[in-house]
Amino acid sequence: MRDQKSEIRNGEAPIGVFDSGYGGLTVLKELVKTxxxxxxxxxxxxxxxxxxxxxxxxxxxxxxxCVQWFFQQGCPLVILACNTASAKALRTIQQNDLPKIAPDKRVLGVIRPTTEVIGNYSETGEIGILATLGTVLSGSYPIEIIKFFPHSKIYQEACPMWVPIVENNEIDTHGADFFIKKNLHSLFHKxxxxxxxxxxxxxxxxxxxxIQQYLPIDVKLIAQGELVAKSLKDYLQRHPETEQTCSKNGSRLFFTTDATEDFDNHGSVFFGAPVNSRHIVL
Structure with a gap:
């Protein structure tokens, strides 16, 4: 693994935000806002x-x-802004790896902060989950939601075409509408x-x-990033020993393991502001 510590100025201890691609930038957008x-x-x-x-x-x-790379940059806290990583890797890293490699650092995911509050938004106790096939098959959301809201009924719908629609900039098209209506119809049929x-x-x-256009008017639509940002703010207030180690200069740096030009073009759409990334090799 190549040491990239020189990219971060001495004395800085930023919060790391990780995803396999661009999507986590929608979470970062909410974190920065909050x-x-x-x-x-x-x-x-x-x-x-x-x-x-x-x-x-x-x-x-x-x-x-990737978590170890963040630790090399001086990050005291890393957010896995990736549902797949949160479902398949977070618990093992928290329980097995952190005590050995970085007992003073913390790694958090996006599933727990979402599932521990989502039931509060429902009056009927029936919650719909729109996700990728991998996330649906993992069962992570129903398993975790039931822990906090045991009387809830959880219905999942895999939307395999939605990520390609977004990444190919087909958001405002009839094709996008077709698949959104199809998946929502299936969800509400369940x-x-x-x-x-x-x-x-x-x-x-x-x-x-x-999506909002095709939902019944009395159905609330919740995006993960908003819930994760609120949860992180609360976490930092409850854990001053971690909060005090995080640097506060309002800086944002972006890195990718692939082509920076492509990352910047896509990333600016997800982040809602210009992105200027640097390439690293892991």
Missing amino acids: LPQYDFIYLGDNARAPYGNRSFETVYEYTLQ GPHIDVVLLACTHYPLLKHR
Whole structure:
């Protein structure tokens, strides 16, 4: 693994935000909005994306490599802004690796902060999950939601065409509308009393305005990033020993394991502002 510590100025201890690609930038966008004073660095492992169809062992191996890279940059805290990494790698890293390699550092995911509050948005107790096939098959969301809201009914719908639609800039097209309507119809056929729908993929917020058009008027549509940002703010308040180690200069740095030009072009759409990335080799 090549040491990239020279990229970060001495004394800085940014919060790391990781994803296999661009999607985590929608989470970073909300983190920056909620916690603008903190320094953040983002890493997209685009050269090995997507993670969704890879084995648990491979996702764990790749995610741990990236977490160690963040630690080399001085990050005291890393957010896995990736549903696949959160589902397939987070627990092993937290329980097995951190005590050995970095007992004073923390790694958090996006599933727990979402599932521990999503039930509060529902009056019927019926919750819809829109996600990639990999996330649906992992069962992570139903398993975790039931822990916090044991009487809830959870209905999942895999939306395999949504990520390609977003990444190919086909958001405002009839094709996007076709697949959105198709998947929503399937979801509500499974659970007609659903009153809250969670976008359980970091790409999906870019489709939020299209999705909203086809939802019943009384159904709430929730994007992950908003919940993760609120959760991180609360976490930092409850853990001053971690919060005090995070540097606060309002800086943002972006890194990718693939072509920077492509990352910047796509990334600016997800982040909602210009992105200027640097390339690293893991």
